[in-house]
Amino acid sequence: MHNLQLTEDQELIVDTVRKFVADSVAPAAQEHDEHRAFATNEFAGLAELGLFGLAVAEASGGAGMGFVPFVAALEGIGEHSSSLARLWIGQVQCALALESAASSELESVVAGIEPVAFVGPEHGLRLEGGAIVGTARMVPAGAVAKRFVVAATDAGKPVLLLASGLGERKALRGLGLASAGCANVVFAGAKMSVLAHGDGADRAIRRAQFVAWLGTAATAVGGGFASIAASRRHAGERIAFGKPLLAQEAVVRKLVNARHAVDAARQLVWHAARVQDLGEDATVAAVQARLAAVDAMVFAADEAIQIHGGFGYTVEYHVERHYRDGKTLEVLDGGSEALRSLLAVRQFA
DSSP, rough: OOOOOOOOHHHHHHHHHHHHHIIIIHHHHHHHHHOOOHHHHHHHOOOOGGGGGTTTTTTSSSSOOOOOOHHHHHHHHHTOOOHHHHHHHHHHOOOOEEETTTTTTHHHHHTTSSSSEEEEEGGGEEEEEEEEEEEEETTTTTTTEEEEEEEEEEETEEEEEESOOEEEEEEEOOSSOTTSOOOOOOOOOOOOEEEETTTHHHHHHHHHHHHHHHHHHHHHHHHHHHHHHHHHHHHHHHTTTTTGGGGHHHHHHHHHHHHHHHHHHHHHHHHHHHHHTSSSHHHHHHHHHHHHHHHHHHHHHHHHHHHHGGGSHHHHHGGHHHHHHHHHHGGGOOOOOHHHHHHHHHHHH
């Protein structure tokens, strides 16, 4: 089977998501970003389609479809809204962590009754005296979530917690992901319960991290393709020196190089998804895909801005949004440099 080929059932999922994106996500993406409005209706749409349980086992109340249709569908969302894609990723992180911990909270997360946020180990939170200590910074959905699945440590050992009733949170006006409800969250005074401890918590946390790496990679591939498509349209319409920009070699080379980078990253993303679906450890493949895809998205958006000239900095042309979102994706999940260090340890130590 070709690496990018889907089964009939997987194609049906992707087609359904693309129709939803065309009808509901694309028309509102620019306005949501400009006004920093949380994608409430779009989140509800994903829940209605049953997508939060896509990779959850059927025995646990999910669809049991694995990660291949997940990344394929995320590409379509990432083409128009990295914010919504990151919200979907966070919900799936929570779902798979809760499934690993055999938590009764799983059903409500899969149903998408309300946004739930995952807080990863990169935030360095600790459990001390029955309370969560520390601040989680730039948490997608952190401004609106009532419940948080939290990866922390207890006396140096991993622990997975469910927190609610927070004392303080501060919505962010960051560079990108403007409609993802990102916030800094302080857990002092929060109600919490322990979902898993030790090895069980470690397995659940690693599973959620994998979702973030793979999902962010697929989102970035979609954003990269969107910048290339916008550049091609603009270059075909814009006349300079008596001919369209698309007829000028320097411009075409930019498109070729951007497409090369995004296509290569896409192969890594789908490879990691297939390896994981085969039951093998795809951690390294997912991190490689995440790094390559985010780099490719930023590169494609940067080239697109140059091709658009002054128009590239205006919101109507979208490419500046893809650039901002790409740069924001760079710093999530511990940041690209931390992931490069992780690869160094896994591959060369």
